[in-house]
Amino acid sequence: MPGLRELQHRFVEAVLSGCFAAVADKISVIDSTPERRLAIYRNNTLANLRSTLCQVYPIVEALVGPVFFRPAADAYIAAHPSTSGDLNDYGERFADFLAVFPPAAELCYLADVARLEWAVEKARYxxxxxxxxxxxxxxxxxxxxxxxxxxxxxxxxxxxxxxxxxxxxxxxxxxxxxxxxxxxxxxxxxxxxxxxxxxxxxxxxxxxxxxxxxxxxxxxxxxxxxxxxxxxxxxxxxxxxxxxxxxxxxxxxxxxxxx
The missing domain is CATH 3.90.930 (Outer Surface Protein A; domain 3)
Structure with missing residues (x-):
């Protein structure tokens, strides 16, 4: 039986990856299934992180449009999950991510726009x-x-x-x-x-x-x-x-x- 710390680690990995097998059998629910509950939690988590990136980087989103921005945000979230309960700290590495994100290769200015928006965000707080x-x-x-x-x-x-x-x-x-x-x-x-x-x-x-x-x-x-x-x-x-x-x-x- 894994300890609490290991279970928490598995839970975070499951929510971020969408692969629930490692924790589903450790969750007890009455009116649903563990997989459905985990899927709801995952969707809410991703939605909150996407929303945070949209709020911090509105110009980046305006430049590329939501059809481009959402998968870019999802790829960033997968590569750089939040490690803090304070979402004001989330998104710091988005500019560096965009600089090497293959779909943004022809948008050479985009990473600099993101750096500017992050500086503006940090200045506020x-x-x-x-x-x-x-x-x-x-x-x-x-x-x-x-x-x-x-x-x-x-x-x-x-x-x-x-x-x-x-x-x-x-x-x-x-x-x-x-x-x-x-x-x-x-x-x-x-x-x-x-x-x-x-x-x-x-x-x-x-x-x-x-x-x-x-x-x-x-x-x-x-x-x-x-x-x-x-x-x-x-x-x-x-x-x-x-x-x-x-x-x-x-x-x-x-x-x-x-x-």
């Missing part, structure tokens, strides 16, 4: 952080500015794509006015995703600032981040960009060794 006061920087000796390491807001993500990701995003917003057509050969995009107050924000940034923020987010010193930005734009205005990002709440803290 990321913890808040108190804003940083610019006056604190005045206490730092100017000779040590280059050693500063800045912390970005917990909700902030940086997304780069070889495709016009921002145009695709805009074309699927409720306040969009246009014909919905996007030229996939019109160039790539660098996007910043975050939450400011209660509003989730998706905004394009130029290549120089994108690399600047990427390096800050990786914990690099300010001097290294500035050097990278200047390689892409010799006119990169550090003071203006830094002031804007602190004022927006995108940069929330800094650290300096010894202080």
């Amino acid at each position: 990321a913890p808040d952080h108190s804003p940083m006061q610019l006056q604190r920087l005045a206490q730092i000796p100017p000779a040590r500015y280059g050693e500063l390491r800045f912390q970005l807001h917990p909700a902030l993500a940086l997304i780069r794509s070889d495709y016009p990701l921002y145009a695709i995003w805009q074309a699927h917003q409720v306040d969009y006015h246009g014909d919905g057509r996007v030229d996939l050969d019109s160039g790539g995009a660098q996007l910043l995703v975050t939450r400011r107050g209660s509003q989730t924000v998706v905004e394009p940034v130029d290549r120089a600032e994108f690399m600047f923020l990427v390096l800050l987010n990786e914990g690099e010193r300010l001097s290294n981040a500035v050097d990278s930005a200047l390689e892409h734009d010799p006119a990169f205005a550090l003071q203006q960009r830094l002031t804007q990002r602190v004022s927006n709440g995108d940069i929330v803290d800094f650290a300096l060794e010894g202080i």
Whole structure:
């Protein structure tokens, strides 16, 4: 007789796979059969997971249509079953899945759209952080500015794509006015995703600032981040960009060794 843990493991496998033989004889029902009860439970589980993916990835679904999206979702669910009781955590690997999903091979932009939508989803639920006061920087000796390491807001993500990701995003917003057509050969995009107050924000940034923020987010010193930005734009205005990002709440803290 298998123990409780083994039975639970078999039950989960049966629900996800649809093969009930390993657990059907361990289930007692009165007005039905174990297989029918398990089938109902399986259908409800899959429906909930599909619904979650639809809610997190509405633009992906709109781009490919439900006839494509449902089997893609089912294949993802089979490959990456939920491991948490919180469905807000489900779907994180959908972009990576789409990148190698054979039916999506010709939709090269689709995985990037999914990455953007996941970043938006996580921004909604990321913890808040108190804003940083610019006056604190005045206490730092100017000779040590280059050693500063800045912390970005917990909700902030940086997304780069070889495709016009921002145009695709805009074309699927409720306040969009246009014909919905996007030229996939019109160039790539660098996007910043975050939450400011209660509003989730998706905004394009130029290549120089994108690399600047990427390096800050990786914990690099300010001097290294500035050097990278200047390689892409010799006119990169550090003071203006830094002031804007602190004022927006995108940069929330800094650290300096010894202080």
